[in-house]
Amino acid sequence: MRENLHRFFRAARGVGVHVSPAESIDAMRAVSQVGFSDRAVLRDALLLTLAKSQDEKLALGDCFDLFFSQPEPRQEQPESADQDASQDPDQAPSSGAASDAGGGPQQQELGPLAQMLLSQDRNAIAAAIASAAGAASLSDIRYSTQRGIFSSRILDAMGLQRLRDELDELTASNPALAERLRGALDALREAVRDTVSQGLALYAREEAENLRNDILRNAPLARIERRQVAEMRALIRQIARRLRERYSKPRKRQRRGHLDVRRTLRRNAAWGGVPFLTAWKRKHRDRPKIVALCDVSGSVAQVSDFFLLLIHSLHEVVDDVHSFAFSSHLIEVSEILEAKSPEEAMAEIMSKVGFGSSDYGSSLVDFEKEFMSTLTPQTTVIVLGDARSNNLDPRADILRRISERSKRLVWLNPEGRLAWGFGDSEMPRYATFCSVVRQCATAQQLERAVSDIVATYQ
């Protein structure tokens, strides 16, 4: 049973519940207290010791139900005997199957698997599948492509080879029985396939998710497929949560600085300078103020979408964000983003300014005319765009004035460094006035860029 618990911990990790060795020891201790007889109590005990939040409890509860809906390997025999029974087809599995098989004399010569199938003893079959799955170490399954190989491994462990030979013989001697057996074998295959699928759902979640996230993190945002957009949004939210956790906590602790000697002495003048009351210097910290200018013309729109989502999910860290979107002209979009769901907001922004050919010059003119006052010496200005202005006047002079009025000017360019300056790219001219220019094509680069920006305020 301990084996089973270990497999359960693995399945639990698969659904995203963090199970450390210490926690698994606690869970073991708890289980040894409550025992296995009452499933509801066992469930409560595992939920209490392993899950650390309400979400985890829900996930783990589902996992528990799925896990224990599997037929358990037989308990009467120790684990090793179990495996022997299934691996060695000559040894009869356990009591029931052989005796109540009944029927013709040929059946007595059949192997245990055939007898079990003919007897239609579902419990015995289920138990045999489960112990064969243990022998084939089904819990190592990682990818959906491995389903075939695990199915055949399990069937082999159950003694498929011998069954096949017998089938060949029977086809000649007793066609009716062979037909029955064949039907039962098909049913068995199906049952094994279901077991493997369930195993995949239980054990492969973790690996598959990690792999998918990894691919997703490094996929170019601009060319992401439609079906992946939702996943990417989830990933961006995850990134936002991580950034929030990293940057919202330590602020309080670092507020108090060194002893302010001058103020302490002055305050304690009445006691002849004996410092009864202390005065401390307070470090002044700005909350990040961000003004984001996002190109939403064709090629960059998708990246801007994810960037805006990320910036606007950083409420706890970033004090205020003003977002502007532009292609041929520029509008403020902060309110749209605050009020609506990401999908709706982006659709509305696109209908207002999207899909035009980009004109950086006139967009910058729009910004200077209307929104220059949003810039303060504490503001970080982030421009996200490919700087391809269709050979129109780039108005780099406005960018210089923006740079002078703000704390930092960061340019994020979805294009690779190689493409900067070629064709109608004005990147080199703009780069002169930027504090930082960096490539930002994937979720990972996006995370690093935003993380660096927020970190300068810490």
Add this chain to the structure above:
Amino acid sequence: MADQKASTSIEAVESGLAAQGYIASRQIATAVYLSQQIEKPILVEGPAGVGKTELAKAIAAWRGKKMIRLQCYEGLDEAKALYEWKYAKQLLYTQILKDKLGEVLGGAQTLHAALDQLHDFGDVFFSKEFVEPRPLLQALEQPGGCVLLIDEIDKSDAEFESLLLEILSDFQVTIPELGTVSAITPPTVILTSNSERDLGDALKRRCLHLHIGFPEQRLEERIVESRVPGISQTLRRQMVGFIHEIRSLDLKKLPSVSETIDWARVLVLLQASELDTDIVKDTLNVLLKYEADIEAATPQVTTFIAKAARSNVFG
């Protein structure tokens, strides 16, 4: 055998708490039982007013132990939670012992010798006599054990959490001047949190995590029954049914168990025999704490009463 014992013990916990007027769900009882068996603190999370603090009180009353409560707030530090030196007493004693000090040092010929003697002397002032124990230290020093309630841990700073780690895992604290103080009898520790901020993993790892949500209808009826004995059965069913309907609304603050009990008391005081629209509208402010919530709920009152009455017939 162990299984049998466990389930009867869990039932014993349930009935023990029930005797103190705390109707626990089986999950809560399991948590209490396990925390006793594997000596781990319980971290209780859940919305305000579902009886997180009550649980600690009930356990203390049931076991006949003293309850020590530490209310957390922003800025709580070890001087208020763990121990503090009795500065005034130290000062006073040095004043009184001034003459003695002269005697002790009188024999010393050189400055060096005087300093050596003073060293032996100095330790006296940082001994147990001068320690003012605060709740955490008090809890460790109870000879018969106690129930330590660390209330609303999410309101304290992240640093304070780290201070708790040693107590939670080993039931001991280290005071630099005195050394390590271990618990005489490990206390039962209950931590409560309203999830205002995420607690650290290190803290969560050391605890059993218990989430108390709003109770099911039957359970809530039993809670009302035990807390407000004067209420009739029909009214109890109706009002609990009504509250469950209210909880399905999108409200700023959903009414929790403490509000249910308050409302039951109010209804008994007003000598209502069953729910009707007028009495509900008049007393809705007991259940809902925001003007906007009351406005949102008022138009639904009649339908909800009807629904609650109907569910009664089937229930």
